[in-house]
Amino acid sequence: MPELLKKSYRDQLVTWIGKTCHFRLLYKISRDGCSGPTFHQQCDGKGATVTVFYNTKNTIYGGYLSQSWNSSGGYINDPKAFLFRLQYNGSSNPLKFPVSDASKAGYGMGSYGPTFGSGQDIHSFTGQVQCSGKVFSLNGYLHGLGNGYNLNGQNVNTITNNSLSVTDMEVYLVIDGQKQDKPWREHLEWTSETLQELKGTLLDYTPMTETNVPAANILLIGQTGTGKSSFFNSINSIFRGKITSKAVTGRFEHSVTTMYRRYELKDIATKKVLNFRLCDTVGLQEQFAFDSQEFAFILCGNLPDCYQFNPLLPFSPDTPGYIKDPDLKDKIHCVAFVIDGSTMGVMSDPIQKQIKDLQVRVNYRGLPQAVLLTNIDKICPDVDDDVTNTFTSTAVCEAVNKAAEITGLSRDHVFPVKNYESERTLKTPMDILLMEALKQCLDFADEYMDEQLHRVATEKQKHLAKV
């Protein structure tokens, strides 16, 4: 579900907050339900937050607290708090209203939604509010506006358009976006020489001849909308020398990709077909758990290219196209979990569980795993400006740690990337990040194939010893 706060409004809030920072969505009523206890469960004790109301009169307003929300039943003291208006009647119209009674900047009550000010300048809601026709008629009030915040001559009407009927309300965590002096991970130089070197390595890549595997298969799997198909498109673009979008991408409630594709890649300059394939799958969705047997068929190479997933009828040995006796060349050689760095903080329990269940299958087969951490541009404004800031961004470092925690993998198996999405031309730093991540996956795949050879040789020896 998309975040509604657009870039120009984020930039405005950063200016008001007065330090480099970025935002991570903690709570959104259209996604999480409009409930006081849910709001507190997801936001209490987290740190500074921005609450944003999007009302039915195209007006966007809200409040910033540098202190955490709590459910103590008392006021929150915060001299840095402010209320704001970003948009009025559909037009951008930003204004900031500083706190005048800092000792009562916020009010933390377990059954209340976000509440600001003494006499309560903004009291969003109490208890639960149902959505009706995509509108939440919040049961709070705005008539106290001006009691604890300085409105600088404005009033409830010119700030909020007098409406607490909202299409959405979002609470974002404000994360300190200070750049580190020392990179948090050693990285390649951002030069065109590095780019050419990496490209050359991938062009020359070939699995060891003893394996009889012509091309390594890297599986891309993860929640819907995390950028699996975009990762393939990005790598394909690099080798095509221009932005391409062979795989359909986009953000919808259901997975955009509905077919299993083992994409081959070709280098346009040399006309060479590369010796690896990117296998794109349907996205994991909360509503249906990915069929774990179907997943095992993918790993083992039983599923044919272009298989159309059917959630009502999972793949089975009776499905036309079933590959009966797959060998090492048909199998998956490395599993890349694609995780959206900008929404991972609110990854739902059902999705986390599905990832864990799939990991059990992957571990059982001894397959190597990696994480492709996408959307890093959305978690750090410095990276959004320039991808070469990736390894000095505290936000990206934190996201890498969090992805490692979710998947139980070590941090050096998590690779931050920025996929091509709105760019019109190729960018060297983005290409370097993308290719470096892919190269690591291929290294893991090689280790796995090597291990398989070793296993077969050991079994043969054991067998001979017995005879």
Ligand SMILES: Nc1nc2c(ncn2[C@@H]2O[C@H](COP(=O)(O)OP(=O)(O)OP(=O)(O)O)[C@@H](O)[C@H]2O)c(=O)[nH]1
């Ligand atoms: N800003 C940004 N947008 C991205 C990035 N990666 C993907 N996107 C966008 O996110 C949306 C979803 O990307 P897809 O590649 O379709 O995601 P998917 O994982 O294939 O989704 P399903 O096929 O539905 O499972 C698209 O609009 C992409 O343009 C990224 O790194 N940064």
Ligand SMILES: [Mg+2]
């Ligand atoms: Mg897709």
